Amino acid sequence: MTFASILEWLIKGFVWVMILLGGFAYLTYYERRALARxxxxxxxNRAGPLGLxxxxxxxxxxxxxxxxxxxRADKLxxxxxxxxxxxxxxxxxxxxxxxxxxxxFPLFGRVITWQIADINVGILYIMSIASIAVYGIVLxxxxxxxxxxxxxxxxxxxxxxxYELALGLSFVSVIVLxxxxxxxxxxxxxxxxxxxxxxxxxxxxFLIATxxxxxxxxxxxxxxxxxLAAGYHSEYGGMKFALLFMAEYDKMIAICIIxxxxxxxxxxxxxxxxxTWFSVDQTPxxxxxxxxxxxxxxxxxxxxxRATLPRIRYDRLMAFGWKILLPLSLALVFxxxxxxxxxxxxxxxxxxxxxxxxxxxxFIAILGMYxxxxxxxxxxx
Amino acid sequence: MTAEQILFLxxxxxxxxxxLMVVATxxxxxxxxxxxxxxxxxxxxxxxxQASFLAVVQVVVYIGxxxxxxxxxxxxxxxxxxxxxxxxxxxxxxxxxxxxLILAGLVFLILAVPGADRLPAALPxxxxxxxxxxxxLVSPEAYVLPFEVxxxxxxxxxxGAVYIASVGKKD
Numbered sequence: 311m312t313f314a315s316i317l318e319w320l321i322k323g324f325v326w327v328m329i330l331l332g333g334f335a336y337l338t339y340y341e342r343r344a345l346a347r348x349x350x351x352x353x354x355n356r357a358g359p360l361g362l363x364x365x366x367x368x369x370x371x372x373x374x375x376x377x378x379x380x381x382r383a384d385k386l387x388x389x390x391x392x393x394x395x396x397x398x399x400x401x402x403x404x405x406x407x408x409x410x411x412x413x414x415f416p417l418f419g420r421v422i423t424w425q426i427a428d429i430n431v432g433i434l435y436i437m438s439i440a441s442i443a444v445y446g447i448v449l450x451x452x453x454x455x456x457x458x459x460x461x462x463x464x465x466x467x468x469x470x471x472x473y474e475l476a477l478g479l480s481f482v483s484v485i486v487l488x489x490x491x492x493x494x495x496x497x498x499x500x501x502x503x504x505x506x507x508x509x510x511x512x513x514x515x516f517l518i519a520t521x522x523x524x525x526x527x528x529x530x531x532x533x534x535x536x537x538l539a540a541g542y543h544s545e546y547g548g549m550k551f552a553l554l555f556m557a558e559y560d561k562m563i564a565i566c567i568i569x570x571x572x573x574x575x576x577x578x579x580x581x582x583x584x585x586t587w588f589s590v591d592q593t594p595x596x597x598x599x600x601x602x603x604x605x606x607x608x609x610x611x612x613x614x615x616r617a618t619l620p621r622i623r624y625d626r627l628m629a630f631g632w633k634i635l636l637p638l639s640l641a642l643v644f645x646x647x648x649x650x651x652x653x654x655x656x657x658x659x660x661x662x663x664x665x666x667x668x669x670x671x672x673f674i675a676i677l678g679m680y681x682x683x684x685x686x687x688x689x690x691x
Numbered sequence: 692m693t694a695e696q697i698l699f700l701x702x703x704x705x706x707x708x709x710x711l712m713v714v715a716t717x718x719x720x721x722x723x724x725x726x727x728x729x730x731x732x733x734x735x736x737x738x739x740x741q742a743s744f745l746a747v748v749q750v751v752v753y754i755g756x757x758x759x760x761x762x763x764x765x766x767x768x769x770x771x772x773x774x775x776x777x778x779x780x781x782x783x784x785x786x787x788x789x790x791x792l793i794l795a796g797l798v799f800l801i802l803a804v805p806g807a808d809r810l811p812a813a814l815p816x817x818x819x820x821x822x823x824x825x826x827x828l829v830s831p832e833a834y835v836l837p838f839e840v841x842x843x844x845x846x847x848x849x850x851g852a853v854y855i856a857s858v859g860k861k862d
Contacts, residue, residue: 384718384720387720387724429743430743430819430820430821431743431744431747431821434744434747434748434751435747437747437751438747438748438750438751438754438755439750440755441750441751441754441755441756441759442750442754442755444755444759445727445759445762448759448762448763448766449724452720452766460766463766464763464766464767467759467762467763467766468763471756471759471760471763474755491821
């Protein structure tokens with residue numbers, strides 16, 4: 311550990327945080343425009359060409375807003391909560407690689423990689439940061455001295471703890487498939503086939519569980535405005551509110567980057583473009599571009615879900631997490647491990663048994679869900 | 692003194708300071724948060740020892756699951772969670788003396804272990820610690836029996852918890 315490496319981390323980290331903050335501003339613009347299109351509106355189009363200066367106008371507005379401190383709030387925690395919420399959202403992507411090894415360049419006698427930290431437990435690091443992300447929201451809800459805020463905080467704790475299990479188990483399928491916990495190895499293991507194809511149900515579970523982890527619609531119970539005013543951030547205003555808002559959107563970006571890395575091939579091209587000009591082996595500069603395109607598409611998926619699906623009822627949210635996602639993802643881990651073992655010991659074609667059997671398991675889960683809901687409907691009628 | 696030693700001393704101060712605050716603070720939720728800080732310090736210790744897997748698991752299990760359950764339970768109880776009474780008993784000096792004695796005994800014991808004052812040797816280059824740990828946990832020559840026994844114990848606790856929770860609902 312030399313001074314130069316510390317300086318390299320600092321510079322890379324600073325640049326990455328700046329990118330995330332800029333990304334947050336324009337993600338709000340992207341979301342508002344996309345939502346408006348889906349709802350047959352126009353959306354923000356006044357500030358600057360196509361409304362592109364809208365995020366800057368919003369930032370200026372928020373800076374000059376009055377900040378309130380609720381009476382008898384826990385002052386220190388009320389002040390710290392937005393910071394604690396934002397920090398995990400910024401640091402979680404530190405282990406994600408954005409370019410292949412061919413893109414590394416020497417500078418002052420050092421090799422600069424396209425990754426902030428290359429640690430051998432990269433995916434577990436993501437898991438651990440995701441598990442401490444709940445603190446900020448809980449503390450924001452508790453320290454406000456407001457019943458609605460407190461209820462929002464409680465809901466988010468319960469929800470995030472429940473969905474973290476399914477999330478962790480879908481990470482396990484990826485670790486088993488890649489045979490490594492290092493992020494670069496996971497991306498390189500998807501050279502011949504993305505894990506999205508090998509483990510489609512695991513990918514769906516991952517996307518659902520991350521939606522719940524970042525409190526996005528249809529799992530936005532912690533801030534359900536019809537029931538809880540605004541949930542955990544009811545009492546926040548001005549820049550403190552902006553920090554909470556920023557944390558939510560940076561979490562969206564972060565999980566889309568992670569999903570792109572572990573299920574959609576990360577910086578790698580489509581598997582059938584392997585030996586062409588489009589491959590990152592031949593044109594390394596395409597690596598970050600691919601990550602950006604994948605993240606852009608995944609973010610659109612999240613916005614689309616928000617525009618389409620109504621909020622899920624709280625008891626159903628819990629039942630869905632514990633009674634369907636958890637057993638299903640456990641079964642998927644078992645199926646994936648069995649498939650890999652058979653492929654190694656008997657015939658490599660068994661690898662294709664994994665997606666087939668997973669899809670069957672997912673179908674059984676959906677069927678079970680449908681039957682239960684039907685039965686409840688009959689019982690009510 | 693190497694950078695590693697300075698880091699160790701700083702981490703040790705963080706752990707001890709936060710552990711002291713856990714018992715000294717008057718608010719229950721603040722105590723839980725100081726506990727989180729102490730557990731985080733332990734994770735840093737693991738990271739200094741290059742036990743990356745243990746460091747990450749420390750964060751996931753203790754900070755991400757156990758401490759958050761503490762906070763969840765605290766939030767479900769009274770709103771005004773201040774401890775008003777006096778924080779020390781009259782015979783606190785006996786406890787302090789006992790604590791010092793135990794500390795002296797521990798220091799003596801640790802110093803008696805050969806090599807206790809040496810720095811940890813660097814891990815050999817290219818050693819996959821996660822794989823080594825995973826193999827040790829499931830290999831019959833190493834820890835498969837304790838591992839499985841612990842799993843069965845946890846499963847039994849899980850079934851017990853579900854049973855206790857479901858008994859009240861029936862009537």
